[in-house]
Amino acid sequence: MTVNASAPCPPLGLYIHVPWCVRKCPYCDFNSHTFTGELPEQAYLDALVEDLRHDLPLVRERSVSTVFIGGGTPSLMSPTFYQSLFQRLGELVTFSPDAEITLEANPGTVEQARFRGFRQAGINRLSIGIQSFNPQQLQRLGRIHDDREAHRAIEGAFVAGFNNINLDLMHGLPDQSPQQALADLDAALSWRTPHLSWYQLTLEPNTEFYSRPPALPEDDSLWAIWQAGRERLTQAGFSDYEVSAWARPGQASRHNLNYWTFGDYLAIGAGAHGKASLASGEIVRYWKTRQPDAYLNRIGSRTAGTQAVEVDERPLEFMMNALRLQEGVMESLFTERTGLPLSAIAEILATLRKEGLLESRRLQATERGRQYLNSVLERFLS
Incomplete structure (x- = not known):
């Protein structure tokens, strides 16, 4: 097959990975590492900037239209860190005036003043990792927050000026009944956020839950949860624009849509994965050094591997x-x-x-x- 190398460039996003968290959750298979003490913010900031500088040949002077900061727990980093980060990244690439900039935040690692600082740094969308409003389930999931902190975090985000908020919520939790799953969903809907990520807990390799599986609901119960939950969400004005992502009209995540429409995204940070369409017509996927210490101490390019997407x-x-x-x-x-x-x-x-x-x-x-x-x-x- 012949490739058209003159095809227009796809939209460009930027993924930034922050690898540290307070405690590793038993279901989590992301590149996250428990950290105690003072985070090496300045060293990581310098590493991220150098990382992006080495990736600039992939950009071809395109502007960045979306940013997603994931982890780990990105909200562990201070607002000052993000203010400095975006100032320095803006010296290397151009951010679209209406760029969507999302930060993942976990209850228990934020307070209202911190949210205000994130907003002042230019972050305009939050994705809050609630997972459940049930205190017993939160304990079983290894979360560091309880139900009251979950509600306080959402309230604090609104008070700080965030209107574009996603809530991450799981269903099919250990021994969870359909009634409990719907109670979680109703609690989330009561906040009237524009976006919900509502997805089933799965047991991923290399996790504690995979090694010691908890008792999960039977298939009939999972189907009942899905059917009833879908009806609740639809009645509340949401549509499932993607497999596990629900949004009110016009409120879909632009960064997510860039992924699903085969757009490009730069990737910086320990273990981050990116995709780039090159001027030659090639399409490549690449990934960065996973271990935080190795990433911090790397000199030069932090790209650990590259793979072409063959025709x-x-x-x-x-x-x-x-x-x-x-x-x-x-x-x-x-x-x-x-x-x-x-x-x-x-x-x-x-x-x-x-x-x-x-x-x-x-x-x-x-x-x-x-x-x-x-x-x-x-x-x-x-």
């Missing part, structure tokens, strides 16, 4: 992302983001549409297609 892999990579979206994407986006003609997958699309698994004229799964999404995606394997 014959691009249809599957694109569809794996696009079909997560409830509304899918326009057909023309396939060529814009992969550099390949739509004819490269025309035969597969025709078959899937004939079988009622894809909508016509858009790259969008039907309701039946979403039920068999893995089977749909298998058709795009090279």
